[in-house]
Amino acid sequence: MLRTTLRSLWEHKRRLISTTVAVFLGVSFMAGTFVLGDTLDESVESLVGEVTVGLDAQVRGPELFDTGFGVLYTPIDQSLVDVVAGVEEVEDAAGYVTVETGVQVLGADGDTIGMPNAAPTIVESFIPNPDISGYDIPEGRGVEAPDEMVINRAAAEDGELELGDTVTLTSSLGRTEYTLVGITTTVSGRDTIAGAILVGLATEQAQELAGLDGQINYVYATAAGGTTQEELVAAIGAELPSEPQLEVITGQQAADELTSTFQEGLSFFSTFLLVFALIALVVGSFIIFNTFSILVAQRGRELALLRAIGATRRQVLVSVLVEAVLIGLVAALIGIVAGIGLATGIYALLNSIGLELPKAGTIVSADTVIWSIVAGVGVTLFSALIPAWRATRVPPIAALRDVATDTSGTSKIRIGIGLALAVLAVVFIAPVYGEDPDTAALQSLGLGAVLLLVALIVLGPVIARPVARAIGAPLSWLRGTTGHLARENASRSPKRTASTAAALMIGIALVGFITILISSARVSIDEQVSRGLKADLIIRAESFGAGIPIAFEEEIAGRDDVATVAALRQGQVQLALPDGDTTTTFMGAINPERYDRAVEVQMVEGSLADLQPGGLVVDRRQAENRDLAVGDTVEVTFLPAANVAELTVTAISDDPQLLGFYTTTHEDWAANVPNQTNGTIFVSAAEGTTVDDLQRELRRAAEEYPGVLVENQDEFLDAIASQLNVILNVVLGLLVVSVLIALIGIANTLSLSVYERTRELGLLRAVGMTRSQLRASVRWEAAIIAVLGTLLGLALAVGLSYSLIQGLGPQGFSAFQVPVGQMAIIVVVGALLGVLASLLPARRAAKLNVLEAIASE
Structure with a gap:
């Protein structure tokens, strides 16, 4: 049986490739996400280790609160630096002050350095000891006077600054000028840290900018020879005053906390990609399920013959599942390679927009390989379970006759389950239509949306036949016999049509949902501003945080x-x-x-x-x-x-x-x-x-x-709209992957359908249908399936986006707008892409030899 399965796979290479593509796209996103996350973690850990390599102890005040971007601690008195420095086990100590918002550095041309990419500007108190600061000064010297500053090399090059230049800083204090006396790098020679602009000032000037009169954020210390970090912490702790309550931690603990903060901040990219990886895998699972369903139906006679010569049901089941495992494994391995390339590409993209993330080499961990293989094989195997079980139900007597293809899908049980799920979905969605929906109502909406999607998938075959006939009705009139055949082919196998359209439905639903949501947000903001803003001009900072x-x-x-x-x-x-x-x-x-x-x-x-x-x-x-x-x-x-x-x-x-x-x-x-x-x-x-x-x-x-912008109301609204459009374009760009997988599914289904209908197509050619008519029939069938999936997806998008807008009403979403033009474009593009996906199957159908097709069994 194993040899038979392998031969069957090898003899149907085209089927193997098309099914593999549907899996590997989703796996590549997942693998890329894991590779990106692991590489970021390793790079951040390496970078933090470099800048804290000489730090042995940190003294800080009580925890203030977690801002979501890291934990802040109560400022401490500057006199503690002398207390720590006087400890016998301490070799050197320094106070540290940081200012992370509200400061901008002007380049030689008078423009803000880091714009328009809004790289963060961090002003720090200059610490001469590189073991404590983590920075070297390859050019110039350190800060020695109140009117001097140092800046990191990348920022200096960006601003075309040279040693001796007068550099202007804008802040809450207005414009202040400093003489550039040094260019800094990290101790390992990096020109920047994640694209940040790093400015070093004298401690008093940093305190003035931070609003910390006589206070500092931390005391850093290095240990005298032979003293461990733990011994240093104990020695410093014994000399500190009891009030206020201070905390002393080792340099390693400080590095670990800083690493964790960086990693949490950068994990957004990984989480964002993982969501789209899961979407791609879900869409791919429909294609795999549909492919195996058709394959089992096509191979019915082959499987029946195997049963007739002694193969057991278990062997037939294993045969189909082995095929699924092999396809999933091949797809996963290809996906891992593609994922590595994807992660590398994202790094290049982030660097191109100025983020300049640290990169210490691409990290491909064992977990990444294992989870990618589990995902690829798991999705393929799960999608093939039901078709494999159906294969075991083919009786041996079927070897003596043609086995009917799968035409079920309208059973009363299916209708009952689908309607029950739809009703349950409505129950969960209903709370957002209450008088004042809260967070619980939005969570209920999320569950209701999932149930509604499942209900549509279950009811798909029930919906597919009448809707496909309605969509194809104009074709019977416009295209005659060709259009009529396309309509009948799309509606006579509703389960196959529905499962093919379902993959496209999910992709289009997500595209439509995001498009409508962004459009509604834009209109809501316009209404809020038009209603409540009486001022003529709005003045704002160009960069976030400034x-x-x-x-x-x-x-x-x-x-x-x-x-x-x-x-x-x-x-x-x-x-x-x-x-x-x-x-x-x-x-x-x-x-x-x-x-x-x-x-x-x-x-x-x-x-x-x-x-x-x-x-x-x-x-x-x-x-x-x-x-x-x-x-x-x-x-x-x-x-x-x-x-x-x-x-x-x-x-x-x-x-x-x-x-x-x-x-x-x-x-x-x-x-x-x-x-x-x-x-x-x-x-x-x-x-x-x-x-x-x-x-x-x-x-x-x-x-x-x-960096200060003066805008009228229209310009202000346009700026908000442009920001929303950036979000929309990024999300839609990633959702294109799911739509691409769905189109591959249409092409795959049609290819297998052509093979399944070989004799039928041969008879049509024998009674006078031309090759061009046959190609047109297959193309129009694809268009009907594509429009079906697109319309169902848009209906789902409109319903769910409207419900979400209702739930977000208290947060300021006052308007619901469906961009009709964009929705119409989505329908047309969906149909055109469906036709595009059908070109190769249609060409194959037209090339069938009439006599061989009629004789086909």
Whole structure:
């Protein structure tokens, strides 16, 4: 039986290749994801090890909170550096201060270094000892005076900076100038770390930028000869004061934590790709199932003959499953090779956009190989189980007659199960249509969406016959006999048609869902801005994390051509709620009177006028989730100095898009956040001044603040739309893989169908059908299947996206829009791609020898 199975595979190489392609595309994504993740992990671990190789101990304050991008610790007094340095086991100690937001470096041309790719700019206190800092200075020297700085080599080259140049930094302090005295690299010679711009200043200047008066973030120490890291930690801990509560960890622990933070941040890429790998594998499973179903039907007589000469049902079952295992194994191995190439390509792409991730060689672990093989073989084997079981039901007597192909699919049991699943899906989706859907309703929607998809797959054969006949009806009139045959061929085997269309349905559903969701988000934002934004101009920072200096706000507020200036300041804080729970979130700060003139905010209880110093406006949804009401007191911890203030809820808002979740006053913000900056500034023109004239004047004023954009409402909305389009294009680009697999499935199914109908096609040719008519018949059959899958996918996309928009209503999604033009293009492209997939099968059908086809058994 094994020899027979292998010979059958070898004799049908085309079948082997087409089925393998459907599997390997999904496996390649999965393998690429694992390779990318392993390589990133190894590279980050290697890089962190390089920059912390000489670090033996770290002293830090109590944990403040986890920002989602790493854990922050309470700043500590700078005098602790001398305490640590005085410990006998310490060879050297240094204080470290870092500023990671709000600072930009201008290049020789006056433009911001790192733009438009928005590479992060990190300002640090310069540490002369490379064992502690992890940096060397191959050109120039270290910082020795308050007006000096060093910068990493990649940033210097990007900004065309040379030693001795005067370099301008823009920050919350305005514009400050420094003399460039040194070019840095890591101790291993790297020019940058993940594309970051690394600036070293004197400790006092770094503290001033960070708003840490006499404080530092950490104390770093190296051990004297013969002292282990553990012994050093114990010795330092014994000399530290009991208050405040300080923590001392080894250099290795600090490196491990930093590595973990980097890896968690970069894991987004791997997770993102893994989702699409799973989608590709699911779509591929339909193709494999359909292929094996047809193969079993085609080989019915062959399998019956095997049964007639003594093969048992178990042997027949094993024969089909062995074929599946071999195909899955070959596909997995090819997928692993393709995945390595995919991971390498992603690295090149990320580097091309300026991220410059570290790469210490491509890592292909044993786990990657094992899981890729398990996925490839597992999906193929699972997809072949039912067809293999059907093969065992072929009776030996079938060897004496033709075995009917699979034409089932409309049984009452199938209809009952499908309808039950559909009803259950509706039950789970229903909560998002309630008065105020919450997170639980969205989770229920996710489960309902899965059940609805399964219901459509189960009911596919029931739906396929009437819908295929309806789609093909115009063909009978437009294309005559050719169109009629295509329509009948697509509808007479509904299970095969449905399973072929199902793969395309999933791909199109995802494409349509994302397209509609992005379009609806764009319209919702347009409506929110049109409704609530009364200001004429919006001023924002070009790069994420960069702020607009307060000086610019004050400058334009004094202009005669400006009527209103309303600034929104934002930052991350930790809230200690009345119920004892804590949460990390973003908070805004406004001048209520000015903001009310620039933005019309919807309120549930109270008004913006009720917001006074010491007060807090809370979004309605947050108030409900956190059980907050007007009059409640919330303890807020502000960054970076860990200042704590108690704020009282004075009003409840219902406009998260235009106000945010938590909002306080400028006075409270200034009292707790040193060196503050503005996130967004809203400006209205004075009477007698046109918006265009004011925009032109403010853009001229903004030239002194690089990276600051002055936009009118249309430009602001266009900028948001362009960001959404980037997301849409990336997602659609990856979803193309699933659509490609579905089209391979159509071509595969038609090829096997042509083989299955060899005698039928020969008879048609014998009674006068021309080769061109036969090709057209196969092409139109493919078009019907493609349109069927496309329409079902779009119906699913519209229904689920509408339900999601309903569930996201409280988060600001106020509009649902189906981009009709784009949806029409998807239908047309789906049909055209179906025809394209049919070209080769149609050509093969037309080349059949009439006499040989009629004689075919």
